[in-house]
Amino acid sequence: MLPAACAHRVVSILSQALEDCAEKKKKLEDNLALCRALLGDWKVQTPESPKPECDPAGDQVSEPSAKELEELELLNRALEKALRVRKSTLQSPLGALGAAGGEKAAEKKPATSIARTQRAPCSKESIPKTIKVTSVSKKAAFSKKFPTYMLKAPYRTDPVKAPTHQSSRAPKMTGEASTKQVRKTAPATSLCQEVFCAVAEPSGSPRSLPCEQQSSSSFGGSASGKNPVAADPENDCPGSSTESPMTQSQKAGDFLVGSTTARTFTLQEKGSLLKLPLPYRKAYTRNSRLWEKCRLCQSSSATAAVRNHFLERMQASFCSSAPALSPAEIEEEVMVLHDTHSFLSQCMESETTGHPTWEREYESLLTLEGLRDMASQCLLKLQQLHAAAESQVRLRPSDCTHSTRTSLEDCTSFRGRRCGATPLLFYSSVQELREMTSLKLQVAMLHQQIHIQKVLVAELLPVVESRLPQDESPSHLYRAVYTQLCEGGERFPVLVNDELPD
């Protein structure tokens, strides 16, 4: 058992260390939770339609107009016809159609010439209703629902035709085309082409078709999430992200969003398409510009002169018995000494390595002498600072008792803190970052361990020294203290009774 006073100090310091750790851990945990949330799937916000996976947006047009419904019905019928034709021909023109469909969707993708030529007549014949449909409204939200719901139950085939080679769009768009059919470019009947062009055209347009989202519910929505909702980034307008959740937050500014619904957004896939909201961007640019200006801002010499004049006059009015060095200056000097000391030890170590030639040895000898002189000067300075600190305490006015240092581990010195934006720290790989972090922690831990060690030594050794000689069974206390002070609490010594059997 340890006496109360000694124990108290030791326990306090360990408890304090534990509290610090717990605090840091807590802060870290909050941050980790946020990071994980950001890296996971960004959930779509609660939709209004009964089918959450189909409905991306809650702020879209609430009811499709009758006209739109009618047009869509027409298109549906056209599709039905086309599919009947398809079944009959079996030579699926779907390859071409798929290509056509895909073509419309992504301007960048290479289109087959057939598709192109087919498109031209298509568009002309393309019944006005198509165009009308597409021009329904121009919300920023881009919906890919259109093709999906168009393909109602009978048309919907296995949606899981894996998007193989070139255009994954193709099978997805039509919902039926197997990839293998893309090869076929058999001339399609005009009707099919027409229809599919009609299908393809609006679906390819990057304009929004909000109506169908609602229609999906009314039409008993087709592709319940399986079909083409697989968002292909290439299908979207360049620069837009296909993630629906963002549509809601239009106040977030010009963040273009697609609304593929069944898939949620992941940072991994679409991260590089993100854009900061406009108000923030503006604020940020203004802010960083001003910081830069502040950093470059210099006082004119006239200003400096009048400032110094003021300071001098103030200085003249100071109490004559006030100590020459303020506590802040003492601290500053101590830190300088600390740095000097590290620097000196480093130099010393480099000098004590082996010397091949006598010149080198002589040189290092001289350097060491110089270092020794510097060290003794530093010692002198340290003594003087010590005296200054004591006189500070002596002369301090009676009501200046508050300690102005509140934070425990932060570096609150003003050194090197120039006015400017937060400086940057570049790291080039995750290993680097990890190493740096691990080293930082290690150094902090070592600092703490050393401090604790010193306190423990000061408290525990006297106890052991005073108690042990009289103690009958010293092993307990001795082993505990030994392990604590010498082995960092990791290993134990062994005490053996030195009694030889007679």
Added chain:
Amino acid sequence: MRSGRAGTLPAAIGALCRALPLESRPAPETFRLAKFDRPQAVRVGGAVVHRMPHPSPLSGLAVCTQIRFVKSVLWYHGYGRPEFYQLPSDGSVGSRELLLAFSWLLNRINLLEQLLIANRVKIGDETSVCTVSRFFCLFSPLSQFEVDVRYLQWLNGRLRFQWRNLHVDHQEQCKLFHKIHSYTVGCHIDHTIGHFSVTEVDLVRQPHSYKQLLQLLESETSRLEAFLEWKQLEPVYWHWMVMNQPNIKDVKSEERELPDEREFCAAVRTITEAVELKLSDLKYHCAHKKNGMHGPYRLVFKDKRSEPAINVVHATEVISELRMQEAKLGRQLKRLQEECRHKLDQIAEGLAGVICIPPTKR
């Protein structure tokens, strides 16, 4: 007061006030009133001074505590006007002294800059680089109980365990940071940075949660503007302050501080200069660069080594610095442990009938 400047003094004071943090912003009028030692100005002057870069939760405290704190802060920085320290703690008089003190601090430690830096809005993923670690323990009042030494061992074990946990968590955070940074490369409007931080990504994801951040950012921007204005108008303020300074009697040297102290600080300064000169010499000789890395930094992922930018520190530099530190501290700890071992061995020899076998070195 110079007539040509009469108009700009209010502008200068106004800019000064607007550059101060919102919570401690006095009305410009109080400056004028402070001159006349009005009580209400005292409180405000105190409020400003106590908003130091060391954030302290003083706003709820009584006036006398605030004033005591203000005095401590000024003492810490070396303010030496006896009249100031003699001010009563009830805040009834002394606004003029406070005005002087405030101006002195403003001048001496660049208070405005420090406040701006200390209250910087944190948007990036920040890490601090600091080669000095201070671990303080504030002792609570003494307790009466004896404690079993095994309790100490247990506490220590827990501490080590916590550190390991912390280490694991930090490593995880590094991985997550890296992922987020690399996934958002190319998005940031600032091309030097290039990618988003965690806060920025979350800002995109849930803009409505970050209204306050935006407000803080905007308020910081207006403070920066005010600061730049202030820098232009500063001389006017200082001229005015010089006018306001009490008439200083010509103090003769006998009345000043003890000659010992004068010599002492002159000596200290000479030594400092001499040492620094030598240091720079040696530095040049050893071709060693001393880094002045302190404070918080924003983490930026840059896998291609780009042209060196200003105000930028590379992780590799930090790593080598930290490695040296780690080695040094490790050696120090081992030395301490060795000393203890030595002492304990001596004690063990004094024990009758017992032999101590130290644990085998791994």
